[in-house]
Structure formats: C-alpha cells, structure tokens
Amino acid sequence: MSSLRAKIQDVFNEPACEQNRRKDAKARKEGCSKPLTPGAAAGGCAFDGAKIVLQPITDVAHLIHGPLACEGNSWDNRGAASSGPTLWRTSFTTDLTELDVVLGQGERKLFKAIREIKEAYGPPAIFVYPTCVTALIGDDIEAICKRAAEKFGLPVVPVNAPGFFGSKNLGNKLAGEALLERVIGTVEPDDAGPHDINILGEFNLAGEFWLVKPLLDRLGIRVRACIPGDARYLDIACAHRARAAMMVCSTALINLARKMEQRWDIPFFEGSFYGITDTSEALRQISQLLVKKGADPEILGRTEASIAEEEAIAWKKLAAYRPRLEGKRVLLNTGGVKSWSVVHALMEIGIEIVGTSVKKSTVEDKERIKQILKDDNHMFEQMAPRELYAMLSEHKADIMLSGGRTQFIALKAKTPWLDINQERQHPYAGYDGMVELVRQIDLAIHNPIWRQVREPAPWDCQPAVREELPRMKSEIATLHVVQEFAGTTADDFGER
The missing domain is CATH 3.40.50.1980 (Nitrogenase molybdenum iron protein domain)
Known part of the structure; x- marks a missing residue:
C-alpha cells in the first residue's frame, strides 16, 4: 500500500507538466482535479x-x-x-x-x-x-x-x-x-529502424488516425506503437525501441512520455493533427526529432515536399467552402487539446470564434488560445446551460461544436450543432479530416431545416387570422349543412 501511495504521489508531482511546476508543494499534492462541489x-x-x-x-x-x-x-x-x-x-x-x-x-x-x-x-x-x-x-x-x-x-x-x-x-x-x-520493454523487436516513432494519447476516434498514418507511411516513418488507438499488445511491448514520440493529449499520458524519455532516450513533443497548419507542423517536428536521433537528413526534404503537395490539395478542396463559411460564428464548447487545435483549424478558413471552453485545458493550452485569438476574452472556464442557451437563442453564434451532452441546448435554441467529442461519427484529423470537418459544418449550418423551424407559426405571425377563427368555424359549419342538403328535392326534404 505504501508503494501504491508513492506511485500516486509521483503522478501528482509531474515535472513535465508546466502547470504542475507552478504550484506550491501543498497544491501539488491535490493533483489536477478541482475540488468537488457538494451536490x-x-x-x-x-x-x-x-x-x-x-x-x-x-x-x-x-x-x-x-x-x-x-x-x-x-x-x-x-x-x-x-x-x-x-x-x-x-x-x-x-x-x-x-x-x-x-x-x-x-x-x-x-x-x-x-x-x-x-x-x-x-x-x-x-x-x-x-x-x-x-x-x-x-x-x-x-x-x-x-x-x-x-x-x-x-x-x-x-x-x-x-x-x-x-x-x-x-x-x-x-x-x-x-x-x-x-508491458513496454518486455519484448525486443527484431526489425527496429531509424524511422520508428510512437504516437501517445491518440485514441483513433472514428478511425481518424487512419487519415494520418498514410502521411507517415509516405515519408517512410513507421509507427512502432500508437498508444492506445488501434494498438496491439506486441506493438506496445516493443515501443521502447522507437526513436521519437509525439504526444497528442498531454493531460492523459504525459507521465508515460516523460519516463520513456528518461529510460530509453525517446524524445517527445506535444502536437496536434487537427487543422492543416498543425498537421504540417507535426510532420516537420517528427522528422526533425528523427534526424536528431540519427536518421538521414534527406527525410526533411521529403517531408517538405509532401507537406506542400498535401496542403495544395486540401486548400483546393476548402476553397469551395470558404465563400459559404467565411465570417460564420462558432461557439466551441469542448476542452483539452481541442480547445486550441480546433480553434486554429477553423480560423484557417475564415470562421470566427465567439467563444471556446477551457474547462479541461492546461496552462499551455490556454496560452496557445491567447496566441491564436490575440486575447482571452473569448475563453470561458465553464458556462451554465442557461447561459449557453441565451447566447445561442440571441444568435450570437451560427453553430455550436461540442459533445453530445450539450446538443439539446443548441437544438432547443434552434441552432445548428456538430459533435466533435469522442462520440463523433466522422474523422477530423489530418488534411482530409480538416476537409471533412469543414464539410460537416457547412452541411449543418446550411441545412434547410433551420430556416423552417425558426419561422413563427401562422397563428403567431397573423393575429387577424386568430381573431377570425370563431367566425370561420361558424361559416364552415354552415357550409357543411348546405353541402349535406345540396341536390335534394322538396319531397326528400319533407321525408327527412
């Protein structure tokens, strides 16, 4: 039990976390979680x-x-x-x-x-x-x-x-x-190479890592282990022979990345595969780390050539959406790495960010948001459902991107909504994923259903009709009587 307590304390005292290093000794013991509110x-x-x-x-x-x-x-x-x-x-x-x-x-x-x-x-x-x-x-x-x-x-x-x-x-x-x-280090691979990397904190949600892996394969970079998305036990057991690592979600596995660097000299960096610019920068940093670990420098040239080609294709596809989405306002109610990576991705095509949640974001995440948005007025720690509803119902945003738990707030406010959390059905990583994200936003915003549900009911927009309803009902009843006796003779009428 004492060893387990020491392990938990070691996790709380994470030296690779910039936010943790800024705390005093007492605050560090409490970890990253906020105190719970009664009820x-x-x-x-x-x-x-x-x-x-x-x-x-x-x-x-x-x-x-x-x-x-x-x-x-x-x-x-x-x-x-x-x-x-x-x-x-x-x-x-x-x-x-x-x-x-x-x-x-x-x-x-x-x-x-x-x-x-x-x-x-x-x-x-x-x-x-x-x-x-x-x-x-x-x-x-x-x-x-x-x-x-x-x-x-x-x-x-x-x-x-x-x-x-x-x-x-x-x-x-x-x-x-x-x-x-x-697990890691329990099996020695017989095919270790100078271009092997690990991807940490990537969950392959909706299969989106399958949009990134071909980019690495094209550069001759092998993913020794993707932890945990679409992973195999043997791959993880051999992960200690990778030459470099990329950390996708630092709040989850930063302790794993740091200790692998200490034990096996595997350098790592934190990056994102959301958005064209961030995807290109991630590929560059992976290549640079591999070169520092002994790979042939010619991989840098191949990386730049591949980036130029992929970006040109992606921007050409996005050009069709820019006139339809430029200036549209997005409210981003998520957290963690998506709080800045998705923000950057959307701004690349001219979408305006009216707010982004930083509920699960680290200090580094918040600093990135400030650099991207040029201020911190659009960041909110958390927003009550009533406030979210008021913001959306007053048309301060054209669409909300969030998880499934807040979708009904947007639907009640008659505002388009798109799921970007772990329950999503579409992959948004890499160049093709960015195009897919923009396509889904365009489909959601321009869906004709929103124009219909926002129109007032006939009895709300035509008060005169509402006032005439009693008279109209009487006339309709009289008309039914006339129709019933139409075409009958006097004898028929007398029999009745």
Whole structure:
C-alpha cells in the first residue's frame, strides 16, 4: 500500500507538466482535479479513466474484477476503432456479488475467470482492473495475476486504479504507469529502424488516425506503437525501441512520455493533427526529432515536399467552402487539446470564434488560445446551460461544436450543432479530416431545416387570422349543412 501511495504521489508531482511546476508543494499534492462541489456530479472515476486509456488495445482481454455495474458504466465510452482484432469489444467481468464478498470468493473467481479467458480466446495478454469493491475487501490482485501468468504462460497485467483513488485524469496516468512497468520493454523487436516513432494519447476516434498514418507511411516513418488507438499488445511491448514520440493529449499520458524519455532516450513533443497548419507542423517536428536521433537528413526534404503537395490539395478542396463559411460564428464548447487545435483549424478558413471552453485545458493550452485569438476574452472556464442557451437563442453564434451532452441546448435554441467529442461519427484529423470537418459544418449550418423551424407559426405571425377563427368555424359549419342538403328535392326534404 505504501508503494501504491508513492506511485500516486509521483503522478501528482509531474515535472513535465508546466502547470504542475507552478504550484506550491501543498497544491501539488491535490493533483489536477478541482475540488468537488457538494451536490454536483464528480464525473469519471480513476477506474473509468484507466479503462478509457487501455480498452482501445484491441487484441487484449480486459477483465473487470468487481460487480457487473462497474463494467456496464464504463463500457464503450469512446468511439475508438480497430482495423483488425475485435476481442476488446467483448466484455469480461467476474460479476462479484454480495455473497462472494461475504464468503471471500473474490480471488478464486478472478483466477477462474483468467483461466476461462485463456482457454476460450487465447489472447496475447489479459488486463485485470480492480474496482472499489475488490480494493476495499483486500483482494490481492497483483498476487493472483502473477500466479496466473506463471500457470497459463501469458502476461496478466494488473491495472491498479480502483474508482475511489481519484479522478478520471488520475486513472489515465495510472494506466500509463501500468504499461510502463509491466508491458513496454518486455519484448525486443527484431526489425527496429531509424524511422520508428510512437504516437501517445491518440485514441483513433472514428478511425481518424487512419487519415494520418498514410502521411507517415509516405515519408517512410513507421509507427512502432500508437498508444492506445488501434494498438496491439506486441506493438506496445516493443515501443521502447522507437526513436521519437509525439504526444497528442498531454493531460492523459504525459507521465508515460516523460519516463520513456528518461529510460530509453525517446524524445517527445506535444502536437496536434487537427487543422492543416498543425498537421504540417507535426510532420516537420517528427522528422526533425528523427534526424536528431540519427536518421538521414534527406527525410526533411521529403517531408517538405509532401507537406506542400498535401496542403495544395486540401486548400483546393476548402476553397469551395470558404465563400459559404467565411465570417460564420462558432461557439466551441469542448476542452483539452481541442480547445486550441480546433480553434486554429477553423480560423484557417475564415470562421470566427465567439467563444471556446477551457474547462479541461492546461496552462499551455490556454496560452496557445491567447496566441491564436490575440486575447482571452473569448475563453470561458465553464458556462451554465442557461447561459449557453441565451447566447445561442440571441444568435450570437451560427453553430455550436461540442459533445453530445450539450446538443439539446443548441437544438432547443434552434441552432445548428456538430459533435466533435469522442462520440463523433466522422474523422477530423489530418488534411482530409480538416476537409471533412469543414464539410460537416457547412452541411449543418446550411441545412434547410433551420430556416423552417425558426419561422413563427401562422397563428403567431397573423393575429387577424386568430381573431377570425370563431367566425370561420361558424361559416364552415354552415357550409357543411348546405353541402349535406345540396341536390335534394322538396319531397326528400319533407321525408327527412
């Protein structure tokens, strides 16, 4: 327990985080999470954060040791995609019940579950996640995993991040620690080369990394491991032989990037694949790091030539959208790396940013936003739903880009909305992804449905019609009577 406490404290005291270095010793112990407000939802827990980071490793069996609800609550919370194995889409849990807790059957059920997974699926590894219940009752997860690994002859990796440890962000980092201690460096590749890199913090949402990988392949740059998007266990185990690394989401795995640099001398930088300019800059920095690590300098020339060609194609495609979108106002209600990378991408085609959320952004993210927007008046830490609705209903923005949780605010305000968070259905990374993002914004803004729903109802815009309704109803009733007796003779009328 003391070693685990030391590990968590080490994660809180992250020297590679500029924001963390500015804190005093007391504030540093509290980590990155804000104090919880009584009555407010706490958001994702540490277990949820660890599962988010590791589940996209596609050929691994992810076994949850705890009650069934823990697996249900964290299942499929990211729109990651796989180009091959689908084992990660199968849910495994020990389904611990109250009777198991009382009788002390937790460890036995865990060992049995590992054996059943091994026999039925034969995965290259099994990741075991303890939950609050199994951590509180004292199940020795590490001992069980060690015994199972020896007996069944495959890696069984304990991911020690039960929910009560802290926030989702802490769980992200603890997942990185598990990879560092028990996976990375356990296999020596026989094909290491001077152009191997790692991509850290890329989740391959909606398959968007597949739009970036061909750009690297064209330059002769091999992605040794993309952690965790569309990853394989063996790729991650060999990741220590990469020559350079790119960090896409620093708040999740910056501790992993820093320690890999310390242990294996793998330099890294933080970049983005959102937007044309940022994608080109990321490719340049990757090539420059590889040259510094011994690669042939001619890769720099090939990189510039490829960038020039790809940018020309992308700008030509975007030219058709510029007259339709230039001057349109966008409200960006997201956070983290998207708070500045998407801002920069949209401004490249003349879209105006009326506001961007910095709720999950670091100090570095906020500084980038200030440099891009030239001021900080358009940044907001968080905006209440009532304020968002007022801003949209007053037509201060032409579209809102956000996650699914706030879509109904935009729809109620009769404002176009586009999902850019992890649930999105379209990939937005790289040059082609930027074109797709602009295309989706154009489709959303110019959808004819918005013109129709914004028009007032006939009885609202024509008060005279509303006043005449009683008289019109009377005339219609009289007309029905006349029609009923039309064409009848006097005799027929008398019979009636």
